[in-house]
Amino acid sequence: MTNELDYPAISVFVFFFVLVTVMGFVAAKWRRPATLAHIDEWGLGGRQFGTWITWFLVGGDFYTAYTVIAVPALVYGVGAYGFFALPYTIIVYPFVFAVMPLLWRQAKDGAHVTAADLVHARYQSRGLELAVALTGIIATMPYIALQLIGMAVVIKALGLTGEVPLMLAFLVLALYTYSSGLRAPALIAFVKDAMIYIVVLTAIAFIPLKLGGYAAIFQAADTAFKAKGSGGILLAPAQYLPYATLALGSALAAFMYPHTLTGVFASKSANTIRKNAILLPAYTLLLGLLALLGYMGHAAGLKLTSNNDVVPMLFKTLFPGWFAGFAFAAIGIGALVPAAVMSIGASNLFTRNVWKAYADPGISHAGEARVAKITSLVVKVGALLVILFLPTQFALDLQLLGGLWILQTFPAVVFGLFTQWFRAPALLAGWAIGLGVGTYFSWMDGLKPLHTLILGDTKFTVYVGLLALVINIAVALAVNALLPQRRTVISTAG
Amino acid sequence: MPKRTLSPLWILLLLPYLGLLIVSFYNKTSPDFFGFPFFYWYQLLWVPVTSVLIYIVYRSLPDDE
Numbered sequence: 001m002t003n004e005l006d007y008p009a010i011s012v013f014v015f016f017f018v019l020v021t022v023m024g025f026v027a028a029k030w031r032r033p034a035t036l037a038h039i040d041e042w043g044l045g046g047r048q049f050g051t052w053i054t055w056f057l058v059g060g061d062f063y064t065a066y067t068v069i070a071v072p073a074l075v076y077g078v079g080a081y082g083f084f085a086l087p088y089t090i091i092v093y094p095f096v097f098a099v100m101p102l103l104w105r106q107a108k109d110g111a112h113v114t115a116a117d118l119v120h121a122r123y124q125s126r127g128l129e130l131a132v133a134l135t136g137i138i139a140t141m142p143y144i145a146l147q148l149i150g151m152a153v154v155i156k157a158l159g160l161t162g163e164v165p166l167m168l169a170f171l172v173l174a175l176y177t178y179s180s181g182l183r184a185p186a187l188i189a190f191v192k193d194a195m196i197y198i199v200v201l202t203a204i205a206f207i208p209l210k211l212g213g214y215a216a217i218f219q220a221a222d223t224a225f226k227a228k229g230s231g232g233i234l235l236a237p238a239q240y241l242p243y244a245t246l247a248l249g250s251a252l253a254a255f256m257y258p259h260t261l262t263g264v265f266a267s268k269s270a271n272t273i274r275k276n277a278i279l280l281p282a283y284t285l286l287l288g289l290l291a292l293l294g295y296m297g298h299a300a301g302l303k304l305t306s307n308n309d310v311v312p313m314l315f316k317t318l319f320p321g322w323f324a325g326f327a328f329a330a331i332g333i334g335a336l337v338p339a340a341v342m343s344i345g346a347s348n349l350f351t352r353n354v355w356k357a358y359a360d361p362g363i364s365h366a367g368e369a370r371v372a373k374i375t376s377l378v379v380k381v382g383a384l385l386v387i388l389f390l391p392t393q394f395a396l397d398l399q400l401l402g403g404l405w406i407l408q409t410f411p412a413v414v415f416g417l418f419t420q421w422f423r424a425p426a427l428l429a430g431w432a433i434g435l436g437v438g439t440y441f442s443w444m445d446g447l448k449p450l451h452t453l454i455l456g457d458t459k460f461t462v463y464v465g466l467l468a469l470v471i472n473i474a475v476a477l478a479v480n481a482l483l484p485q486r487r488t489v490i491s492t493a494g
Numbered sequence: 495m496p497k498r499t500l501s502p503l504w505i506l507l508l509l510p511y512l513g514l515l516i517v518s519f520y521n522k523t524s525p526d527f528f529g530f531p532f533f534y535w536y537q538l539l540w541v542p543v544t545s546v547l548i549y550i551v552y553r554s555l556p557d558d559e
Contacts, residue, residue, distance in 0.1 A: 091544075281545045285538065288534075
């Protein structure tokens with residue numbers, strides 16, 4: 001990629017960056033509460049976000065900047081297989097619709113801020129609470145680091161070098177998250193999502209005109225994959241099971257993450273979440289079209305040093321500088337929203353389920369807000385240090401494992417909504433063994449998301465996270481069946 | 495789910511899983527549509543279809559607010 005400074009692009013980028021920074025600080029006064037010194041206010045925005053705010057917030061938070069860079073990059077690199085993000089972000093919504101309103105109701109009734117709060121209230125087990133909380137925190141950290149990678153890619157595309165711009169951007173983010181809490185990303189998400197929609201709709205309308213239409217784009221990609229000898233615009237039969245299990249496993253994991261759950265808990269009502277399950281797929285359509293930018297990269301004949309450059313290079317090559325700057329600003333700001341919500345989600349977990357549980361059980365509401373604010377700074381500085389001092393691959397590997405790990409909290413968080421049969425020791429055993437075996441498989445496979453099982457003469461290659469979840473559930477069922485019976489059978493509802 | 499008779503419409507929510515997880519069904523190029531191979535427009539089509547299916551179930555729910 002060229003390192004020439006692109007002044008029109010930089011001006012537009014800086015303009016939007018300053019705009020959202022001001023919004024981030026002003027957000028503290030938006031829908032102003034009596035006090036921000038309460039974790040419900042700082043960490044959940046007062047649990048009052050209606051349908052549209054939630055749509056922008058969860059949309060801005062779930063479809064991250066890294067997605068905008070990485071999904072087209074994967075499609076550019078391997079073709080159809082990279083499209084698993086599309087079925088993943090479709091089948092997640094029936095699940096959200098059926099499960100998340102129930103989870104919201106329990107959180108609201110019990111004044112819970114985190115999934116681990118809810119698990120503690122349900123099972124009265126500090127061990128299970130800690131397992132859910134630590135898994136959430138550890139899985140979120142590399143996710144924040146990935147947002148920084150997304151931002152670094154666009155800063156590089158602007159021709160800016162060195163690490164100072166990235167550090168500056170993150171410092172600003174850390175400060176307004178500290179002062180405004182969840183209100184900051186909620187307000188910024190309006191700008192970010194509007195920009196992303198403009199960018200993607202413009203790209204998918206105009207780029208095909210320049211490149212000879214969609215048929216020509218698919219044709220060019222097909223030719224490029226055949227010349228390369230790997231990948232393709234259709235899946236190989238051996239990829240069917242990996243494709244389907246990655247989609248399903250990712251969908252089940254998506255709303256176990258602290259940042260997505262924070263968006264859910266911050267909603268005003270169960271119906272807000274139901275309506276969002278109907279409306280959020282609009283972002284999935286956007287993601288699916290965005291993924292096609294990977295093929296457009298082939299049609300435009302880009303020569304890339306890294307697959308991650310496909311989106312920035314496409315904009316630099318095909319659009320005037322000011323529009324490229326607008327697109328990069330959209331992606332850069334796109335990194336701020338999820339990074340803010342992720343750090344808030346992780347801070348809420350640390351405050352409620354580690355600090356309050358072990359260090360200071362009598363902590364006041366204001367004290368909780370203070371601990372959470374400081375934690376959010378620590379979490380962001382930690383992510384920044386990881387990106388500055390450790391190889392990028394470290395964050396990517398950890399993010400992959402994070403997905404596997406967070407999926408292992410699924411039984412503890414979800415099963416209790418439908419049955420009271422499971423008990424804490426069984427769920428904890430399932431979590432530990434699923435996490436341990438899954439991590440071992442992944443490690444032995446060289447940190448790959450897929451694991452091959454050999455049963456007799458047949459080989460099955462599946463997403464390792466989903467495999468670990470199956471083991472997790474099997475262990476939980478077995479241990480629960482072996483536990484001494486409870487004296488009172490409460491429910492057999494399924 | 496607590497003591498509520500489930501509407502049979504909930505079964506509609508299984509359709510996206512069937513439609514998208516049986517990959518062999520849609521892993522082909524034709525028929526194409528506006529230059530999009532079947533694999534692509536078929537999966538994209540499931541986005542609005544899923545929204546509509548969820549909406550149908552949503553409409554059948556009793557008001558719980």
